[in-house]
Amino acid sequence: MELTEAKHKFIEAWGKLGSEWGINRTMAQIHALLLISPNALTTEEIMETLSISRGNANMTLRDLIGWGLIEKQHRAGERKEYFYADKDTWNIARQVAKERRKRELDPVLKVLEEISKVEGDPKDPEFATFYKSVTDINKLAKNVDKTLDTMLKAEESWFWGSIFKIFK
Amino acid sequence: MELTEAKHKFIEAWGKLGSEWGINRTMAQIHALLLISPNALTTEEIMETLSISRGNANMTLRDLIGWGLIEKQHRAGERKEYFYADKDTWNIARQVAKERRKRELDPVLKVLEEISKVEGDPKDPEFATFYKSVTDINKLAKNVDKTLDTMLKAEESWFWGSIFKIFK
DNA sequence: TTAAACTTTCAGTTATTATTGAAAGTTTAA
DNA sequence: TTAAACTTTCAATAATAACTGAAAGTTTAA
Numbered sequence: 001m002e003l004t005e006a007k008h009k010f011i012e013a014w015g016k017l018g019s020e021w022g023i024n025r026t027m028a029q030i031h032a033l034l035l036i037s038p039n040a041l042t043t044e045e046i047m048e049t050l051s052i053s054r055g056n057a058n059m060t061l062r063d064l065i066g067w068g069l070i071e072k073q074h075r076a077g078e079r080k081e082y083f084y085a086d087k088d089t090w091n092i093a094r095q096v097a098k099e100r101r102k103r104e105l106d107p108v109l110k111v112l113e114e115i116s117k118v119e120g121d122p123k124d125p126e127f128a129t130f131y132k133s134v135t136d137i138n139k140l141a142k143n144v145d146k147t148l149d150t151m152l153k154a155e156e157s158w159f160w161g162s163i164f165k166i167f168k
Numbered sequence: 169m170e171l172t173e174a175k176h177k178f179i180e181a182w183g184k185l186g187s188e189w190g191i192n193r194t195m196a197q198i199h200a201l202l203l204i205s206p207n208a209l210t211t212e213e214i215m216e217t218l219s220i221s222r223g224n225a226n227m228t229l230r231d232l233i234g235w236g237l238i239e240k241q242h243r244a245g246e247r248k249e250y251f252y253a254d255k256d257t258w259n260i261a262r263q264v265a266k267e268r269r270k271r272e273l274d275p276v277l278k279v280l281e282e283i284s285k286v287e288g289d290p291k292d293p294e295f296a297t298f299y300k301s302v303t304d305i306n307k308l309a310k311n312v313d314k315t316l317d318t319m320l321k322a323e324e325s326w327f328w329g330s331i332f333k334i335f336k
Numbered sequence: 337t338t339a340a341a342c343t344t345t346c347a348g349t350t351a352t353t354a355t356t357g358a359a360a361g362t363t364t365a366a
Numbered sequence: 367t368t369a370a371a372c373t374t375t376c377a378a379t380a381a382t383a384a385c386t387g388a389a390a391g392t393t394t395a396a
Binding site for chain 2: 001002003006007009010013016017019020021022035036037038039087089090093103104107108111112114115117118119120125126127128129130132133134136137139140143146147160162163164165
C-alpha cells in the first residue's frame with residue numbers, strides 16, 4: 001500500500017462512516033484530510049484536494065469549527081486563513097460526544113421527561129405499555145447521559161482503564 | 169399531558185432522533201409505535217396510524233425484522249400478519265449496537281487495519297502524521313469494538329453496574 | 337481612497353434518499 | 367381451479383439534503 005492510496009482510502013472511509021452516522025460526507029472528509037495533514041491547509045488546498053466548491057468548503061469549515069474539531073490559524077504577513085485539526089483522538093471522540101449529546105440526546109431527554117408525566121389508568125393496557133416503555137427508555141437514556149458525562153471529564157487512559165476492568 | 173398527545177410526541181421524537189443518527193424516520197417511527205403498543209399490529213393499522221403507504225410499511229417492517237427489533241406473529245385462523253416489538257430496552261440497545269457494529273464499525277476497522285500497513289519514511293512528515301493519526305484512530309476503534317463486545321454479552325444490570333463503578 | 341486578496345452568502349441546481357401506488361406474486365379455502 | 371385476502375416488488379415521483387458558483391462583503395496595504 002502506497003501513501004497516496006492510503007490517504008485516499010482513509011478519507012473515503014471516514015466520509016462513508018460519517019454519512020452513516022448522520023454527519024455529512026464532506027464534513028467528515030475535510031476533517032479526515034486535516035487529520036492526516038502535518039500542516040494547516042488553506043481553503044484553496046482543501047477545495048482542490050477534495051474537488052469541492054469554495055462555498056461548500058467555506059461552510060463546512062465553519063461547521064467543523066462549530067463542532068470544536070478544527071481551528072483557524074493566522075500567519076504573520078499573510079491574508080489567507082489556514083485550518084488545522086486537533087489530532088488527539090481522545091479529544092476528538094469527546095468533542096463529538098459532547099456536541100451530539102447537546103444537539104440530540106438532551107432534547108430527547110427533555111421530551112422523555114415531559115411525556116413521562118402523562119396521566120392515565122394503570123389498568124388500561126394502552127396506558128400501561130406506553131408508560132413502561134417510555135420510562136424504561138428514559139432510564140436507559142439517563143444511563144447513557146451519565147456515562148457520557150464521565151467520558152467528557154475523563155482522561156483517556158483512566159476511562160479505558162475503567163472500562164477494561166469490566167473485562168477483569 | 170394526555171395519552172394520545174404523549175404517544176404522538178414519543179413517535180415524533182423517536183423518528184427525529186433516528187434520522188439524526190442515520191436511521192430512517194419511518195423505521196424509527198414504526199418501531200416507536202410498536203414499542204408503545206400493547207398488542208401486535210397489522211400492516212394496515214400501521215399504515216393508517218402513521219399515514220404511510222403500503223409499500224413503505226411493508227419494506228420498513230421487513231427492515232426492522234432484519235435489525236432484529238420486531239417479529240411477525242401469526243394468529244390461528246387469520247391470514248393477516250401481526251407485528252410486535254421486543255419491549256426490553258436493553259435488548260433493543262444491544263440489538264442496535266450489534267447491527268451497527270456489523271454494518272459500519274467492522275468495515276471501517278478492516279480499512280484501518282489495511283491502511284495501517286502503509287509503508288514510508290518515518291522522517292517524512294506527510295507519512296508520519298498519516299501513520300500516527302491512523303494508528304491512533306485504529307486503537308480507539310478497537311477499544312470501542314471491545315466495549316461493544318462486552319455490552320453484547322452483558323446482562324443489563326451487570327453492565328451498568330460496571331460502568332457506574334467508574335464513578336466510584 | 338482604491339484595489340487586490342481574500343471570505344461569506346445564498347438562490348438555484350444537483351444528488352441522494354425516501355415514499356408511493358399499482359401491478360405482480362403468494363397463500364388459503366371452498 | 368378460482369378468487370379473495372393478503373404480501374411483495376419496483377419504476378416513477380416526491381422530499382430532503384448537499385453543493386455550486388457567482389456576486390456581495392470584508393480586510394489590508396499602498
